[in-house]
Amino acid sequence: MSNRPFNLNADLLLRAYRLGLFPMAESRRGRALHWLDPEARGVLPLNDFHIPRSLMKTLRSGRFEVTANVDFSATIAGCAAARLNRPETWINAEIERLFTELFELGFAHSIETWENGRLVGGLYGASLGGAFFGESMFSTATDASKVALVHLVARLRLSGFVLLDTQFITAHLARFGAVEVPRANYHARLAEAVDVPARFVAAPDAIRLAREIETLRRLG
Template sequence: MIVQLDSTSISFPPTATALHEPNGLLAVGGDLSPGRLIHAYQQGIFPWFSEEDPILWWSPNPRAVFFPDKLHISRSLAKTNKKPNWQVTINNHFAEVVHACANQRVDNEGTWITEEMIEAYCKLHKLGHAHSVEVWFDNKLVGGLYGVSVGRAFCGESMFHQKTDASKVALLRFAKHFELNGGQLIDCQVGNPHLFSLGAINLQRERFLMKLNIAQQQPMPDTFWQPHEIISSGEL
């Protein structure tokens, strides 16, 4: 039975009650207010729905994650990453990254990043909870990713690339920078062959929630999410 969320409360049912099929569907309804979204991510829950659907909330089992120090870096990616033309920044152009992710999904497979979602995550960004990583090549924005911070965990939402391997460079440099500053866990929600090839692993939901709870006991350093250029290829 799917729980219909109460519009007057931001509480969610226990994640253990999520459906097995479709995997992780927990609740329906509510809204995308900052308070509800923050509360959801703190519990390992995220929204995912199409334009024609009501708001759907998920907590899949297993959960795909990256440990920042365990990424798989192929020889070709390592070579690509060392090109001097790349520049990677944090929180310089959040809205542009989200729109680019939405446009790429429309072009390839249809998008769940609706205008309602874009507005909600831009609000989260202004409140200091949602963040972007931008990849520039010859001073042109060619890739990036965005997600939500929960202490020393980062819950990735989507990525895009307009140049081969740009999103991989975003993930690679962000993960190393995140690790060096105390980051513990990168959530990528549901795994796929591409993510697993980069080093993602599946965790059972209980173990994921335990690690998420530990990670959110401490914040990242105050300066980490301030707009800046992050790690260079020479530091990897």
């Protein structure tokens, strides 16, 4: 189903997510939004997350500084930007506007990866109860988006989230343990998750965060 955006706001967007729908545009310049509810949904189990050994070395090296909710606008802009290997994206101006509104209301979050003070990767998504809907990620430095994903999962676990929706499965996500579940299964999980009283913690205690990442390593 598609429609031109008309009086679409954050409240309506959250209602759509509660029903299992999410929006995508045909292109960066396109105005119409398509509402999707795929037969198979990508889910990244928070209790069965795999960190590749080489990535764990990067995490421990201190090469990147990682923050959350520090520069949401730059993160979503990075996700929307064209790249050599991805000349077109599905994030148009309307999606940027809606998610910025969600962010200002506390229902959207970003993870930023920095190298030498420069934003080199990150991701963003929406949250509703104990469900987090991962939207997009970007990277201009090796492993930058992967590091952001690890930090997202660690924060979600520390914050009491129970569902991480990835929408679709990619080879990149499959390496971390993402799986596809049937639509009915996803809707059942979603109905339970949105009633969980989770609260996204952007800046958890550094020691707790480091311990959680080590726990993730052992899970994988």
